[in-house]
Amino acid sequence: MRIYQPILSSFSTVVLLYISVVTAGAPGGSRQLLFSPDNPITVPPYLIFENVRLERAYVALQAWKRAIISDPWNLTSNWFGSRVCDYNGVVCSLSLDDPSIKTVSGVDLNHGDIAGHFPEELGLLTDIALFHVNSNRFCGTLPIGFSQLSLLFELDLSNNRFAGKFPEVVIGLPKLKYLDLRYNEFEGALPESLFDKDLDALFLNSNRFVSKIPVNMGNSPVSVLVLASNRFEGCLPTSFGNMGKTLNEIILMDNGLQSCLPNDMGLLQNVTVLDISYNWLVGELPESMGKMENLEVLNVERNMLSGVIPEELCLLENLRDFRYGSNYFTGEPFTCRSLENYNNTMNCLKDEREQRSMMECKVFLSRPIDCDSYKCSPVTPCYSPPPPQISPLPPPPALAPSPTPPPLSPPPPARPCPPIYSPPPPPPQLPPSDQQPAAQSPQKNSSLSPSIN
Numbered sequence: 001m002r003i004y005q006p007i008l009s010s011f012s013t014v015v016l017l018y019i020s021v022v023t024a025g026a027p028g029g030s031r032q033l034l035f036s037p038d039n040p041i042t043v044p045p046y047l048i049f050e051n052v053r054l055e056r057a058y059v060a061l062q063a064w065k066r067a068i069i070s071d072p073w074n075l076t077s078n079w080f081g082s083r084v085c086d087y088n089g090v091v092c093s094l095s096l097d098d099p100s101i102k103t104v105s106g107v108d109l110n111h112g113d114i115a116g117h118f119p120e121e122l123g124l125l126t127d128i129a130l131f132h133v134n135s136n137r138f139c140g141t142l143p144i145g146f147s148q149l150s151l152l153f154e155l156d157l158s159n160n161r162f163a164g165k166f167p168e169v170v171i172g173l174p175k176l177k178y179l180d181l182r183y184n185e186f187e188g189a190l191p192e193s194l195f196d197k198d199l200d201a202l203f204l205n206s207n208r209f210v211s212k213i214p215v216n217m218g219n220s221p222v223s224v225l226v227l228a229s230n231r232f233e234g235c236l237p238t239s240f241g242n243m244g245k246t247l248n249e250i251i252l253m254d255n256g257l258q259s260c261l262p263n264d265m266g267l268l269q270n271v272t273v274l275d276i277s278y279n280w281l282v283g284e285l286p287e288s289m290g291k292m293e294n295l296e297v298l299n300v301e302r303n304m305l306s307g308v309i310p311e312e313l314c315l316l317e318n319l320r321d322f323r324y325g326s327n328y329f330t331g332e333p334f335t336c337r338s339l340e341n342y343n344n345t346m347n348c349l350k351d352e353r354e355q356r357s358m359m360e361c362k363v364f365l366s367r368p369i370d371c372d373s374y375k376c377s378p379v380t381p382c383y384s385p386p387p388p389q390i391s392p393l394p395p396p397p398a399l400a401p402s403p404t405p406p407p408l409s410p411p412p413p414a415r416p417c418p419p420i421y422s423p424p425p426p427p428p429q430l431p432p433s434d435q436q437p438a439a440q441s442p443q444k445n446s447s448l449s450p451s452i453n
């Protein structure tokens, strides 16, 4: 009858069964338990599970429930017993590698308003593809156990209270395509490896990231990239144009970017929405932007751009919304005025209303802009060591003694890092942080708000 009982009852804490799932580096490296050994989740011997993976999910979910300190909608109140597929917010489906069993394939606790943290045991949910917990009050950071989630495809942690450095554990998730960390309190720099990852959508807006945008940004195959409302500084990476084949929507507004725009912006042929407003960008709009055939919404307002707006830009067939107010433009082709929406206020346009004073324009425009002085590096970065690899599983046991490894090929030649240069002097006025950004980009504010599904 109780087939499992003899086995299970011989362990006072069944969690010992799972200790074999360890996160370890090289053989002989330090072995780290997936969960706190001092207070493990125990599986009561009377619980019977359809299969061992559901039993592991039980351990994960019980550990999570224990780490929750507030659940105002009582979402986790039915999280007990062996029928984990009936728990609120838990989705099961047939396992990909074994269609004869049901496993936990998703978690959806969106808008749960739950407070707590993520325990290491979440790494036991090895069959999940979707993990959606937007609009809760989870804090802390992602446990290393997340490295076990090798099928995870969509990770939505938006609108929570996660903090600390960028959670590098996500870089190692092989199937991850959709990463949404917006509206949290992550800080520091972004790892370069993030932009070499095969993601489809990346939302990092409204965190506390402070750094340059990695120079390899252009390697990213994403269709949507939102870095708005952080404190990214320095150059708009010159690799930007490389994203032409895949990039659809990019929002960099409300940061501290300070450089000219790359000349090959016109390569961004698939971009429909480009928002670089509320930065410190200088120079002219590159003429090549007139080739951004799919462009519909362009917002460059509140920068320090100057020169004449390229006529071809306003002739773009799909362009319907172009905001370029609060810059230092001196010329505007007539074609811009026939756009559905445009805003040209507070520039240096002759005979237009609501422009800057002549004095202000004269002072600003008397200083030539030298794009080279921003020293935006060419596409290849100087050599930096790769980030530490998080390889959770021990390597498979060797079947035969391994042959002597071939000699390591020499590391790539290190391009010397350019000397540290001092940034250009701060601009005379208009600190973006002093002004509240306008209500995001007009038609497309969905990328900026916490996701809702």
Ligand SMILES: *[C@@H]1O[C@H](CO)[C@@H](O)[C@H](O)[C@H]1NC(C)=O
Pocket: 072, 073, 074
């Ligand atoms: C949640 O459960 C508590 C205790 O049973 C109850 O007082 C409260 O009204 C419940 N909240 C909701 C939103 O159902």
Ligand SMILES: *[C@@H]1O[C@H](CO)[C@@H](O)[C@H](O)[C@H]1NC(C)=O
Pocket: 245, 246, 269, 270, 293
């Ligand atoms: C990108 O643009 C090209 C040229 O306009 C078009 O052929 C292609 O289908 C577009 N790709 C996507 C993914 O939109």
Ligand SMILES: *[C@@H]1O[C@H](CO)[C@@H](O)[C@H](O)[C@H]1NC(C)=O
Pocket: 301, 325, 326, 342, 343, 344, 345, 438
């Ligand atoms: C143009 O944008 C500014 C803010 O940058 C705003 O104050 C102004 O009302 C806008 N003008 C029009 C005509 O929309």
Ligand SMILES: *[C@@H]1O[C@H](CO)[C@@H](O)[C@H](O)[C@H]1NC(C)=O
Pocket: 442, 443, 444, 445, 446
């Ligand atoms: C954008 O935001 C406004 C105000 O918050 C809202 O009314 C509108 O529906 C939003 N548009 C989209 C496309 O989400």
